[in-house]
Amino acid sequence: MNVATVAPAKPANRTWLKLRANKSALVGVTLVTFFVAMALLAPVLPIADPIGTDWGAIRKPPSAAAWMGTDEIGRDVLSRMVWGARASLLAGVVSVLIAVAIGVPFGLISGYFGGWTDSIISRITDALLAMPFLIMAIALAAFLGPSLTNAMIAIGLSAVPIFIRLTRGQVLAVKTEDYVEGARAIGLGHIPIMTRYILPNVFPPILVQATLTIATAIIAEASLSFLGLGQQPPSPSWGSMLNTAKNFLSQAPWMAIWPGAGIFLVVIGFNLMGDGLRDALDPREH
């Protein structure tokens, strides 16, 4: 018998096995993979120029030549959908990375040190959480100036308190564990204890939250672009495509259907994946 089959599966493998067994999570992974592949392959796919206008093909319905139709200045909607996926996914991932990169360290410090440090960080988190996510992102995007980069920064900063609070709560639960006490007893400093002993143990819920926040961030980016505060024309983004489409609803409904469906499906994908990850990483389910 192969030794590998007898040895217990590594946590990462075990998580993957559980995720694979969960049908809805698998649908989520498939949807996300599809859109990520579409975004990555955009430059090599045999599609039209996403910003190339064609005054002879204005607002043409879906046909063999343009599968998803054309927009108000004759651009190919399919091509803009494919390139728009890049903006959405990039915004989703980058803004969550920003939020994690700032939120997790502050959450770690707050939970680990407690006392005054914790009080100050917690009060600031409370204050930031008191401002609804989208209003804060709109205000920040407006203050920083409209662009995709600034939208990502705005969304990322708005999501920081979510990760501070989550990490802090997890650290509070973990820091009294024996292995942390043990690490302290052998004289390790604060930073090695936090990074080597606490962080890996608080990581799973952060990963779940990050996956779910990507879904929220994609909607937030689309919302900002819809309002004109995200991706700027002529570069394609699903949100800005919808903004234009709403002016041509009766003449060219296809302009509005595809970008919204894209956002909807990719967000469902991340939500299903996040829910699946949560179940797979939950120790009670083992």
Place this chain on the structure above:
Amino acid sequence: MLLFILRRILIAVPTLILVSMFVFTLQKLLPGDPILVMAGEDRDPEVIALLREKYRMNEPLVMQYLYWARDVLSGDLGVSLRTNEPVLSLIASKLPVTIQLAVMSMLFAFLVGIPAGILSAVRKGTWIDWLANLLALSGLSIPNFWLGIMLILLVSVNLGWLPASGYESFWVDPVKSLTTMIMPAFVLGTALAATLMRHTRSAMLGVLQADYVRTARAKGLRGRAVILKHAFRNAVLPVVTLSALLFGELLAGAVLTEQIFTIPGFGKLIVDAVFNRDYAVVQGVVLCTAVGFIFMNLVADVLYVILNPRLRTSQ
């Protein structure tokens, strides 16, 4: 109880101060100089100097904040740079519109989300549960501005049943007001209904396994009586407090909904202000939303204690 509320208010004070500092600082990050905008095309140095004096732009930042906070506390949120109207009265005139939208959305969410959650928990594992979960997931994943656009396309453009935009005050013409608000309320309430459904379901699943529910069943009580009188009354507690918290989120969601249906409310006010670089209005709206949110948090906490007899006696 009174002591609890007082203590809870005291905890909210530092949060409010920090929020106010944050809102004040945001304004300083804005691109462009508001004084130059106010000075008009001539940009007369004397006018600019006068305006800087008037708006205390020459003072140190800390003093500017303190003056601003004093004004805010006395109800002076500044003047709209565009319309010259006091920000507070501008917000006060738009708020009823958004509150009507929020209340209608909340009603819709309650009427759909809670029964769906109960049904889904009671019929766990059946097709009803599956369908309710699928609808909830869709409700959470659908961008509300797209849902709004699709509804306009279907209900207004193709079927011609409801107006695509506009607003009428409920007190002037209730029928027209309700017909113009049905679609926006549905759009804004969808995600909320989905959240309520999920929470009601998980809370119900928790209490349905409790001993007192089993006892009630053992006593021979009918299924509906057990579910509504014994299980739901205990499961509703976290759902009620959640609703108070979600009310704040509704205000944020209203931004896009109002934009799509051209409703002259709070949300449209902030978007217009952002594009007109109307700093005072942006600040005022963000501040009011945050204060509203903190207040709803307070309401949620107090409701939690009122609804939970065990907590009430321990206070």
